[in-house]
Amino acid sequence: MFKVLPSSLLLKSSARIKRNILYKPIISFTSPTVVTPRFLSTTLPRLHGHLHKPKPGEELHCTFILKDGTQKKFTVAKGDTLLDIAQGHNLDMEGACGGSCACSTCHVIVDPEYYDLLPEPDDDENDMLDLAYGLTETSRLGCCIKMNKDIDGIRVALPQMTRNVQTSDF
């Protein structure tokens, strides 16, 4: 399902294999997309979400695959991050650090077809990915991915949050 790891993730092959066994996600990027209407929670008031309106003719699209497998396709504007989009539509993405690349709660798994279209993650993003739960070879942080026409149509999955993967300590 996933491509061979790009060198940008600085992984040694054995570590890669180990990781694959541990964290292989149960997500399929190939099931058909259903366009669902905007979902609004009835219980919790909307906390975030200042989404831009795309200019006519400049609409971009992205699809989120939720933990239960449902797919949500959104029409979005250039410049909004995947975190903005997820929160603007009340998807389950925490964004605990408010999108400043300091928490890894906006972790997404990018469809391999789109992964290589993204610029390589920088050190800050890689440092946070180290701590992400359910890391895969095409993991990225939603707050570091800005929509633009190169990645129009991008598909990402929200990872299962599993416990006990963390090794860091105080």
Next chain:
Amino acid sequence: MKSISIIGSGPSGFYTAYHLLKKSPIPLNITLWEKFPVPFGLSRYGVAPDHPEVKNCEETFTQFANAYTIPSGSNNLMHKFQFIGNVQIDSEKLFKLRSIQDCVILSYGCNNDKKLGIPGENDTLGVVSSRQFVNWYNSYPENACATPEQWKGSDFWKNVKNVAIIGNGNVALDICRVLLTSNIKQYWQNTDINQASTEAIKHVSNVKIIGRRGYEQSKFTNKEFRELWELEKYGIKGNIDSKYLSNVDESKLDRAGTRRLEMVKEYMKPFDQRTKKNYKKFKPPSTFTKFWEFDYMKTPVKINKDARNNRISSITLAINKVNEMNKFVIDNSKPCIDYPIDFLITSLGYKGVNIDELGCQKHLNNIKFAGDHLATNREGQVLSSMDNKPIPGLFASGWIKTGSKGVIVSTMIDSFTVGDEVIKYLQCSATSNQQASIIDLQNTVLDSTNYKPTTWFDWLKLDAYEKKLGNPRRKIINIADMLKIIGK
């Protein structure tokens, strides 16, 4: 409507409340108890002042507390929420709370120190725990912590140049960074650090971070490690002796380990010889003035002091080896070594205490404790010390459940998982305690008039006040002053 009390308003208390409010199909009446008038636990009093982005979780907590707190919260919401500050829950109060709430969740974190247990640790001037030190630079309420009196005078600090830190987790790295950058005005000017502390420690110029095990067992995360190396632009130089790196088995490293090793190897090279451009972001000045070093494979055995003034003069360390069982043990064939130092910080982790040990203990809850945290089952239910079975309706989340490990994200995930279990529990439990209003709660739980409970709106007032004093804020250090500002 079911009623829940959560004890402690750090990230775990807040994330547990937040998840319950977001996910519970049953209407809930949640009360969040906090011993201080101010919320947020270690986000306010642990996380380093130069990591403001980590504290952004407070924004989320504030938004939902604003939305749900009665009376100003939108009244059509199905759940209710209230914050009661300035009340420490002890064994007695917990006992009472359990009788009037459908569920109680313990999220009160770890508020004590793990100790080395070596001679001189408790009675030498200039030996403190990481928690005491962090409390100092983060303006932890003065009357709630024992900041050694001697620290307050700059006299004490004038001669403190060489500092050792035992333990190499992220807290140790935070402290190292604070120590070595304290004289750089622009580094701290837009933070809420306690300026008296940075002023006092500005003469520190060497920090040694000592670990019992090897380099590969280092506990810090790469983000914090990179921050230390990047201080070279201020003339602060790092070092790890190559002997600790030579037998690292690169094929066994995970992703973080591989990236970490590359980082060390690159940063140890002179600036011009580094191969990757991300290690050449800032050219260091031609001379270095401050130094940090990681030291491994040592066990502290004794703290030595100057008999004239009782101040620390050196620390004696034994050399460790790896034995046949792959354990790190003292190598008795090697002589001990002495490091002359002026100050020692033990950073072994925060220690949890059993809530049953707090207060007058007239009524105990028979809570089982596992060393430094609560004993719980998989569902996060607290176990009884009597029969090892879950105590009905008593859950735990966050550091008091897991021990002092893990960043805010892991605390968050733990809290969400426990929140789900609480919902399952409430769906199965038949009884429903009538919703206890704030008055009921206060009458039952706070039996004496000595209490001055504070509300969420009191905190908002104090928050606004602190923000006016400085950018991003200047923390009020004294609880009596906090109460005065609130008007209690």
